[in-house]
Amino acid sequence: DGGITQSPKYLFRKEGQNVTLSCEQNLNHDAMYWYRQDPGQGLRLIYYSQIVNDFQKGDIAEGYSVSREKKESFPLTVTSAQKNPTAFYLCASSIARNNEQFFGPGTRLTVL
Amino acid sequence: KQEVTQIPAALSVPEGENLVLNCSFTDSAIYNLQWFRQDPGKGLTSLLLIQSSQREQTSGRLNASLDKSSGRSTLYIAASQPGDSATYLCAVHYGGSQGNLIFGKGTKLSVKP
Numbered sequence: 001d002g003g004i005t006q007s008p009k010y011l012f013r014k015e016g017q018n019v020t021l022s023c024e025q026n027l028n029h030d031a032m033y034w035y036r037q038d039p040g041q042g043l044r045l046i047y048y049s050q051i052v053n054d055f056q057k058g059d060i061a062e063g064y065s066v067s068r069e070k071k072e073s074f075p076l077t078v079t080s081a082q083k084n085p086t087a088f089y090l091c092a093s094s095i096a097r098n099n100e101q102f103f104g105p106g107t108r109l110t111v112l
Numbered sequence: 113k114q115e116v117t118q119i120p121a122a123l124s125v126p127e128g129e130n131l132v133l134n135c136s137f138t139d140s141a142i143y144n145l146q147w148f149r150q151d152p153g154k155g156l157t158s159l160l161l162i163q164s165s166q167r168e169q170t171s172g173r174l175n176a177s178l179d180k181s182s183g184r185s186t187l188y189i190a191a192s193q194p195g196d197s198a199t200y201l202c203a204v205h206y207g208g209s210q211g212n213l214i215f216g217k218g219t220k221l222s223v224k225p
Contacts, residue, residue, distance in 0.1 A: 006155075031211060042116065042215035043203075050211065058212060090155055097211030098143050101203075103156040 003027070004104035006091050011109045013078065013085065021076045021107045023091035031097050032074040036060060037088040037106075046089075049074055050097050078109065086111050114139045116204050118216035125192055126224050133187040133219045135202030140180045143207030147176050147187050150199045150218070159200075160187070192223045 004025045013019045025032065031050050035043040045058030049068040063082025068074055074093075078085045091104040115138045125131050135145075144163045148156040160169045160176040162185065168177040175188040189196060199220045203213035 004155075033212060035212075040217065042217050043201075043213070044215075045212040048212055056209075088153075092156075094211070097209075098205050098207050100144075100146060100158060100161045101213060102158060103148075105155040106153075108153070 004091060004093055004102060006089075006104040006107050008107060009105070011107055013109060013111050015111065016080045018077055018079050019109065021078070021089055021091075021109070023074045023076065023104060024072055025074075025091075025093045025104075026072060027093055027095075027102065028071070029093035029095050029102075030071070031094045031099070032068070033092040033094075033101065034058075034064075034066065034074070034076045035090045035092065037090060043090065046076065085109055114204070114206060114214050116202055116214050116216040118200075118202055118219050120219060121217065122220040122222070124222040124224060127192060127194060129192050129223075130188070130190050131192055131221075133189070133200050133202075133221070135185040135187070135216055137183050137185075137204050137214075139206065140183050141206065142180060143205040145176075145178055145185050145205070146203045146213065147174075147185075148201040148203065150201060152199075156201065189221075192221075194223050194225050197221055197223050 007022045033048045034046040047066045049055040092101045094101045147159045162178045173190040199218040201218045202216045
């Protein structure tokens, strides 16, 4: 089955901790994205990558970091510098920039 | 600023009714537009993609139209069913260097049996 997987489904973070959210795709897509979803708001772009070993900041990148060492994988680290990290995080991919995007099942992060 | 607006924010209809969800965007120079469905606590499922050169796309009971000049798209759902209950999101590609989607806040649909 082709698709996008995210893990874990639920994640709890203590104050001052860094946590990493996993995103893997087997669709052979070049482009990958991380969005954040908060209640009552539209999805907002955190980071995106158009190709391996290259990534760019989105609209709300402060307090987050990413890597793209493999085409299939685009992990997101939420650092202690992110002041309000409690949210639903969604990973997406597309064949190339501006093509139809497909989303993973999401990770819900809660700060304790 | 490029913004996407969805009205209404919530909609409740009886089963079997045909309904229309609305999406408007401030900048008409779009590359394409996607409609998604999101169930509570789940990821997004892509329903339809309309390219800027197209006027409409159909998939089963769903029909999406696009009017670039007026900055509007509609999602028509025929013969609604309780299983259609979900939040429907409209998102616009502007073809920029980021390649990201600009999302509306969604319309929460409830179809009553």
